[in-house]
Each structure stands twice: as structure tokens, then as C-alpha cells.
Amino acid sequence: MTQAEIGVFGGSGFYALLEDVEEVELDTPYGKPSAPLTIGEIGGKRVAFLPRHGRAHELPPAQINYRANVWAMKEVGVRRVIGPNASGSLKPEVGIGEFVVCDQFVDRTWGRNDTFYEGPETTHVSAADPFCPDLRGVLVETAHELGIPVRDGGTVVVINGPRFSTRAESRWFQDAGWDTINMTAYPEGYLARELELCYANISMVTDHDVGVEGAPPVTHHDVLTAFNENNEKLRELLFAAIPKIGAQPQDVCATALAGARV
Numbered sequence: 001m002t003q004a005e006i007g008v009f010g011g012s013g014f015y016a017l018l019e020d021v022e023e024v025e026l027d028t029p030y031g032k033p034s035a036p037l038t039i040g041e042i043g044g045k046r047v048a049f050l051p052r053h054g055r056a057h058e059l060p061p062a063q064i065n066y067r068a069n070v071w072a073m074k075e076v077g078v079r080r081v082i083g084p085n086a087s088g089s090l091k092p093e094v095g096i097g098e099f100v101v102c103d104q105f106v107d108r109t110w111g112r113n114d115t116f117y118e119g120p121e122t123t124h125v126s127a128a129d130p131f132c133p134d135l136r137g138v139l140v141e142t143a144h145e146l147g148i149p150v151r152d153g154g155t156v157v158v159i160n161g162p163r164f165s166t167r168a169e170s171r172w173f174q175d176a177g178w179d180t181i182n183m184t185a186y187p188e189g190y191l192a193r194e195l196e197l198c199y200a201n202i203s204m205v206t207d208h209d210v211g212v213e214g215a216p217p218v219t220h221h222d223v224l225t226a227f228n229e230n231n232e233k234l235r236e237l238l239f240a241a242i243p244k245i246g247a248q249p250q251d252v253c254a255t256a257l258a259g260a261r262v
Helices: 066-075 133-146 167-175 188-194 220-244
Strands: 006-010 022-024 037-042 045-051 080-089 099-101 104-108 150-152 155-159 180-182 198-208
Touching: 037 220, 045 066, 045 220, 066 188, 080 133, 080 188, 080 220, 099 133, 099 220, 133 150, 133 198, 133 220, 180 198, 188 198, 198 220
Parallel strands: 006 045, 006 080, 080 198, 099 150, 104 155, 155 180
Antiparallel strands: 022 037, 037 045, 080 180, 099 198
């Protein structure tokens, strides 16, 4: 089977990354992934790309088979994964068009299959520091070099969808001090940790959430403009950062199962 070192999950509007690719169709123990993986090369690195919503955006956030997607990445040899997603900002100072390379998440989803370990061997994988510090560092440093507005660290709250938050919910999330909001950052990153893969989230801000006071009203045109600009910047960032990503270190990601089993 064609192998890769680095994986990228595509979010809304980001359905292709590579040209001159080989497609790999997989069945996993958890069913089929959202689409066939496309595997190619960036700067000497073998990269696997998978659009998490499917090629035609046919899968809403709560219906994505996150376990199959992450398992498929591991099956082709991926050890390090980047997971960008379109996000709303929960703070006036976190502006439209900024990238937040998060270091924490808050899970407000329900009903999603969010673990590979359903017994009989009880396994508790720590989520204290859920995103890979080494991958985060490469992404932040590269964004600075490219002049892409980026924040080093932040908390993403993940809601189930498909509905958006009420104003009351949004104010609650803002009062808690969280930074961005989206529907797909969980359980993808945590499932990667359960398989001892490195994972970094990039929250790409397209709008201010409804409860953010002082933020100007957002139009559909504004969101689409930010959306397209973000995806262009994301492509630029990935093509510059991926060649810098080294082999997986013996870090918190690679050793996640040490002491996790009862």
C-alpha cells in the first residue's frame, strides 16, 4: 500500500490539496472514511489528504466517521496530522482572517463515537495537553514567517451542530474565556492521540460568533470572502510548513498509551 508520513484533514471548502496523487480506498474496522485518501508529495514529504466532510461536503459534522478517518491515516503510515477547520471567534480581539493554533479544546458534542477503546481492556488516554506541541510550534513559526496572522495557543469549544449557538450559549462560551468555536475539532484530535499520533488544530476565523458584543454584524458575503481567503492562506501555510515537519519525537503524543491501561 502507498505510504505517507504526514496527514491533512480538509475542512469546509478545502477539498483538495495535492496534484499528481495516488488514490487509496480503505475499509477500516470502523467503516469507510469520508473519502478515498489522496497521497502525494510536498517538499520531499509524503502527504495523505482526506476531506473530512466528503468530496461534495455531503457529511454534516455529527455524521462524520471520525474513527474511520483517523484509522485510515494510521493505516497508510501517517504519524503526524494537521487538522484545520473553519471557526467562529468568541472574542472581539480575535479577528476575522486570523489563525488560532489551539492548545486546548472543550467538548460540547454528544452522541459521537469518540474512542477506539470500548473494552474489554479499559483504557484512559490523557487529554490534559491535547495538541502536539512540536507540530504547533512548526505551524506558528511558519505562519509568522509568511506574515499570516496567527495566535499561538487558544481554546476551541466544539459544538455538535448542525445548528449554530444561540446568543445565550455564545455569551456563555465567551464568558468562560474560550477563543474559537467550531463543529469538527472533536473527536478528531483526541482519536489521533488514542492512536499515539501527533495532531495539531488550526482554527481559521471566518466570523465573530453571535454573542460577541461590539463585533459588527456579519454578512454572508463577509463570511464567504473570509472563507476563501483563509483557504488560500492555509494552502500557503501547509506547503511551507510540511517540509519542515520531522519524524515523530518521543513526546506526549507518541507515548499516550504508557500507563493508560487498567
